[in-house]
Amino acid sequence: MDKKTVINILNEIGLLLELQGENPFKIRAYYNAARALETLDEDIEILVKNNKLKEVKGIGEAINKKITELITTGRLEYYENLKASIPEGLVEMLKIPGLGPKKIKTLYDKLDIKTVGELEYACLENRLVELPGFGEKTQKKILEGIKFVKRFSNQHLFSEAYSEANLLKQYLLKTGLVIRCEIAGSIRRKKEIVKDIDILATTDNPQKLMESFVEYEKTKDVIVRGDTKTSITLGSGINADLRVVKDEEYPYALHHFTGSKEHNTTMRHRAKRMGIKMNEYGLFKGDTLIKCQDEEEIFRKLNLSYIPPEIRENMGEIEAAEKGEIPVLVEQKDIKGVFYVHTNYSDGANTLTEMVNGARELGYKYIGITDHSKSARYAHGLKEEDILRQFDEIDRLNEKYSDIKILKGIESDILKDGSLDYEEDLLKKFDFVIASVHSNFKMSKEEMTERIIKAVKSKYTKILGHVTGRLLLSRDGYDLDVYRVIDACVEYDKIIEMNSNPHRLDIDWRYSQLPRSKDDGL
Known part of the structure; x- marks a missing residue:
């Protein structure tokens, strides 16, 4: 069993125990053990085999035994029994934005709600309004959350x-x-x-x-x-x-089943104009198969340069391939450093030194430290004294390491009025500032757009973070005019972050397909 599966099971046990209303210390022990494994470099199977797992900080004797059972047998009786004791629908409810284990337990205990369907019906019947800790606003949010979950079911x-x-x-x-x-x-x-x-x-x-x-x-x-x-x-x-498929059909089938449907349709129309029939079985001139060994050859037969799968969305890639203007895609080897890094000064899991050494191991030439600013109290945002203490540590590390440059940054909240989260005297001490929205999401489109543009105009803002604020499968982005924000970033020469957290992937790559000239600054 691989480490990721063990981590998922430990986290799920923590959630199941929360749904049971178990002792908070017991719950925390499972979450802590999962976090400990996430930062573990050693092979978990070797640690179990040598009885060394219990030496890992954050893993106690009881959980060590459970992980050992998982690794050696491929199953965990405690987990299976725990899972069987809790209605499956309660776990499904955890997918509803804003509905946590405590509230789900209340719904189960007080109203005997065991499924998302029962919860939706109870909301429509107004049964949550008088429930302690709920009320009319919470009930409305839960209904909206259920609609969101339905929209993204099976994704x-x-x-x-x-x-x-x-x-x-x-x-x-x-x-x-x-x-x-x-x-x-x-x-x-x-x-x-x-x-x-x-x-x-x-x-x-x-x-x-x-x-x-x-x-x-x-x-x-x-x-x-x-x-x-x-x-x-x-x-x-x-x-x-x-x-x-048959081996001789493989290149054509791979192109066809990679998609997208829209890309395939346009490709077929192009082939038809050339007197060629194109489908998952091959390219045909009349009844004669045009033999191709791979996808690259398929594109060549249609007078196109190769189109990487990542951009086969019928968004101008075929026209670009016709002109030989397919862009070179960024690869891991192209990344020389990162600017958006949290440490345990705020809500990160690792120390500043650990993050710097991790970047060095990846061969990065620079790393920008950007913990949360003071308004992000939920993430232990940094007060001025914390920042100065971090600056001292960065100075010491810069003196110690000559193979990497450590930059002093901050992820500053964009406040409701569009201002940044610190006074000017402190902001000017940073090497760079990332400005991001973390609160007051429910503003009108015009208000949110103006708020972000005001932050973009600040002379201290260098980077605009996660532009739309979306959390994939969890939260839609806030309502704003993305194109106006992009135009403002171009006008004021600001960097737009491409957040690679798999839950964000923000800004969406499709916004890069704007009909702009190459020299307009984007």
């Missing part, structure tokens, strides 16, 4: 889906049954939210490969089973499809 963050898909792909490769195998669909296109996993493979033994597919250790249910397509549901709740 998953790219980071989670990609991790599952890659593990499944590696499993199939290890069977020795596949000739070629690749992840397709929206995961291959790296969409921020995906519905399911698509894997395409070629094999000399389709029946045996499908048998191996359904026998995958994470398979929860088999939806449909056949020689060319089999669908399963994984334990994480995401569906996975395996399609088997």
